Amino acid sequence: MxxxxxxxxxxxxxxxxxxxxxxxxxxxxxxxxxxxxxxxxxxxxxxxxxxxxxxxxxxxxxxxxxxxxxxxxxxxxxxxxxxxxxxxxxxxxxxxxxxxxxxxxxxxxxxxxxxxxxxxxxxxxGFADYFFDDFPVLESLEVARRAEVPSRWKSEQEEYIKDTIAKGREEWQNRVVPNARQWDPNWKFDYSLIQEDRHRRRIPVPDSVVQRRLTEHKEYRGLS
Structure with missing residues (x-):
């Protein structure tokens, strides 16, 4: 048929x-x-x-x-x-x-x-990206600490460093953590993730710089 x-x-x-x-x-x-x-x-x-x-x-x-x-x-x-x-x-x-x-x-x-x-x-x-996203601030803090300035500007320099760190910690506690915990109520920043390939390949600096920035980042954000 x-x-x-x-x-x-x-x-x-x-x-x-x-x-x-x-x-x-x-x-x-x-x-x-x-x-x-x-x-x-x-x-x-x-x-x-x-x-x-x-x-x-x-x-x-x-x-x-x-x-x-x-x-x-x-x-x-x-x-x-x-x-x-x-x-x-x-x-x-x-x-x-x-x-x-x-x-x-x-x-x-x-x-x-x-x-x-x-x-x-x-x-x-993806919240692991906060580490590399903070590099510009960490670099600014590094420049401020290393800068040789006249004695009359020392207090202003120290105040900038102190104020920047205080604002970084306040933002972390009042904005970053609450936002992240809307997605995961138990979230806390995990520095070990930075060394995993999917995150490490997005940070275009040598390991030595990453290690130095880790210490600086913990201080800036008030983390351990």
Whole structure:
């Protein structure tokens, strides 16, 4: 029996979708599910046949899951290569559960929730940036301490240093910490994060400078 116009259009549609992923090693799962959809539409002898298999075997759900798996697997590989375990954890958590989804509703509600959870973790991890963000102030304090000034300006110089540190500590307690704890109620600054690749590569200075700034930063922000 010749296929009707609708089936013909579906066949052409799924053929184009299948070809989109053909030969792409990043989308092996998507290619297989798109191929199954194309072959179903190509070979079905009636509307009833392809509808029964399409919905009965949940080919549309399998297709959506395949795309999620391909995308998150690629992200997981990338985050592993750049040594970003926080973002990698988000992809892994999705991969751990996506095969259990049985409806479009689960895919469209549970995955965004997992992504939002990971987004919060990434934001909290990003508070480590406060260290490098404070470098301009630390450099200004260093210049002030090293500057040789006439004796009549010594008190002004010392007052600048004292006032800058006081303001830094006040801002930390009154703005930085309350803001961070809106994201994580137990947050406290963790200096060990600075040495992890995802943060260290964003600080373009030698290790010796980082170590010196660590001590200065603790004094400036009143941390231990």
């Amino acid at each position: 010749a296929m009707d116009q609708r089936q013909k259009e579906y066949t052409e549609y799924y053929y184009v979708r299948m070809k989109k992923y053909e030969g792409n090693p990043m989308y092996k799962n998507s290619y297989e599910t798109e191929k199954a959809l194309y072959e179903l539409m190509r070979d079905a002898t009636s509307k009833e046949e392809y509808q029964k298999k399409f919905f009965g075997e949940k080919l549309n759900i399998k297709n959506a899951i395949a795309l999620v798996k391909d995308q998150e697997s690629a992200r997981l590989k990338h985050y592993g290569e750049i040594k970003d375990p926080i973002r990698a954890r988000g992809s892994q958590e999705i991969l751990d559960v996506v095969d259990s989804f049985e409806s479009e509703a689960e895919i469209t509600t549970k995955i965004p929730k997992l992504q939002q959870k990971n987004s919060v973790a990434v934001s909290v991890d």
